[in-house]
Amino acid sequence: MVDDSELRRRLALLRDKIEAGEVKFAPHLADDMSLSLEAVKYSPDGEIDLSTVDSRVRSLALGVAMMKQRSDIKDATSLREIQKAYFDRIEHMFGDLFRLMKERDSHPQAVAWAVSRDSKSVSENYKYIPQFVEDLTDFWQTLSEGAKYHLQDLTGSKGVFGGDLFPSYTKNIASTSGLYLDTIVLTDPFMNCRRLFSLWDKQEAVRMFIKHGLNVLQYKDLATADFSPPIVAILPFDSSHDEESDEMLVDASLPDFFQHLELLFGRKFASFEEAGEFAARLDTPEKAVAEIINRERLLFDVEWTEPLPDQIKKAISDNGDIAGGQHPGIYILNQSFGRMRQANDILGKSRNLGGVPLLDAPTSWQYLNWKMEYSATRFGHELLPLHMSRGLQSLGSTEFQWLGDIPPDALIEMRRQGALDEIRATLSSGVEEIAKVKPENFFRTADKIGENLEEAFAKHQEKIQELRKKKWTFLGKDIGTWLVVGSIEVGAAFSGLPVVGAAAFAADQLLDAPKLKDLPGKAKSVFKEAKDIQKTPMGLLFRHKK
Known part of the structure; x- marks a missing residue:
């Protein structure tokens, strides 16, 4: 129970907020609240008589105090x-090794493996x-x-990562x-590894x-x-x-967890202890495997195709030390609970922050879908961001993998130039309609985003081709042939012209291309138009297409 001094402090805050006009009441509550506030009286000593303060006040x-x-x-x-404070700590511990990794054009997995082998x-x-x-x-x-x-207070769409210890080192999840x-x-x-470090052997912990x-x-x-x-x-x-x-x-x-076990084994469990006795x-x-009635619900990895007994052995061999030991039944029990716990954690954090779950691990995504099925969870206004984030992640593993690079x-440049609004509109065209008709059809979403990208790239190429067809020459050279897709840099030369790269226009201009300063006005306008195309939102995006 709150003590009197704390209650008086809260009431003083409430009074100040009301006097400042910062407290508003819904119409259907206003009359009752006014009566409660008017009933509050002061003692002869000037203090509020707490006996006159009802539960509503x-x-x-x-x-008000919490706000x-x-x-x-x-x-x-x-x-x-x-x-910045967080990354200062990470930089202090790993900065030198990170810079060495970049110098050697390596990646976190390779460096960690090398260190852990010594x-x-x-x-x-x-x-x-x-x-x-x-x-x-x-x-x-x-x-x-x-x-x-x-x-929580940020405006805009938010994706909340989960389903794994951290995004894969192979691609930057923000790129997609x-x-x-x-x-x-x-x-x-x-x-996430706080408890695991003590369970791993020293070599694995360091890796x-x-x-x-x-x-x-x-x-x-x-x-x-x-x-x-x-x-x-970053937020844990x-x-x-x-x-x-x-x-x-x-x-x-x-x-x-209990519903998952019921679908897996075809029987109900009233407690974890009862499930444990069965699993033992x-x-x-x-x-x-003989007790399982729905084999699809025993999922270790979406890419595993071996018979279930072999998958169980493989899972125990890979993770038995940290997920229930070598006992098959107990391992399955702990894995099922761990997956439901993980799915609840990411869903709860997403809702708490006003975002949507963001996962790049397909197995974790499947368990999240099952969790939403079990609890009849549905997304309303978050449906489009959820489909877009999932669709873009899926595309990153296809021929559109350049998105992850x-x-x-x-x-940062795209954000600074305000290019993302157009990119988002292009990528999401038609996706909301798919999401509304069939909310669970994330595969069709990925296909649609891919179609949008292909269509946008085709239009981008058309603009470049139209520019290349312009019959402007200088010293007998066709200026259009210098405009190679992807070769025009955004940075400008001192003259204000874009610097054209690739074989058509060497940086030191030692080939037969003219000096920038010698280009006539019409030629300059060609390069300016090319530069403008490359600086469009889609131009900024497709500059990284390989």
Whole structure:
């Protein structure tokens, strides 16, 4: 129960807000609330007589106090300051290795593997892990609430990453989904691995430590760029660093877990203990498979095609040490619960931040779909962003994989030049209609986005071809032949002309192409038109098409 001094503080805040005109009441509540406020009396000593304050006013005062606290937390530190402070910590630990990785044109997985194969490096790096993770835990326990409030209040579309420890190092997830979503909220892989580091052997712990550190730094420029809303932000799952949140997540996941087991085994379970007793009897892969009535619901990896007993053995061999040991039945039980827990976590965080789930792991995506089926979860206004983010992720694994290779500085340039509105409109054309007719048909969404891209690229090429056909010559040379698609750089020369690259126009102009300063006015206009085409929103995008 709140003490009197705290209640008086809240009431004083309420009075100030009412006097400032910052408290408004819905029409159907206004009369009753006015009566409650008018009933509040003061004692002879000038203090509020708390016996005259009813529950309605107390609740209102509590709400005002909470909003004041929320505002104070936001005002204390900006989201960009939080992100910069986070990346300063990552940079301090992994910066030198990251720069070496870039110099060698390598990637996080290769560097992490090399470090983990050297026993001296393993010993040297392993000792840093506990303190580093503890410091990050303290960091987020202090600042995650403020970061969360800032992200909740952002306008625009938000994608909230989940379903894996962190996005794959093979592609930048912002290169695909960032073309449509305003902000991508990534999790902190070190918080996700907080409990796992002690379960892995030293070699694996160091490998994951290095890989995640280098991978996170690939998002630094996107997260700290001076934009509002930000392109990328880091915010861990509450369950990864707060025990109370983790316990609440466990309770919330149990109904979906029991329904999944019912569909998997064809029987109901009233408790985790009852399910555990049943699973304990399935002490071989063959016994486990014999009890399964819906084999599609036992999913380890969407790419695995072996017979189920072999898949069970493979899963235990790969992850048994951290997911239930070597017992087939217990492993299946723990995996099923872990997947439902993961799906609830990403869905809850997405809803809390006003965004949509963003996953690049197909297996996790399937479990999220099942979770939404079990709880009859439906998306309303978030349906289009959900379809767009999923569709773009799917395209990144097809012939449109160049989408995943758009570098961070190019995304920043697109945002700075205001190009994303047109790109989004082009990519999403016709998608909303598909989503409304068949919300679960994400495959058709990906196809439609691909069609939109192909159509837009064809139009872009047509503009270049039209320009190349113009019969303007200089010193007997056809100027149009210098305009090679993708060869015109956005940067301008001192004369204000674009610098034309490739074989047609060497940077030092040692070939037979004329000097920039010698080009006549008409020729300059050709290059200006070409430059303008390349600087259109779709031109900026297709510059990275390979």
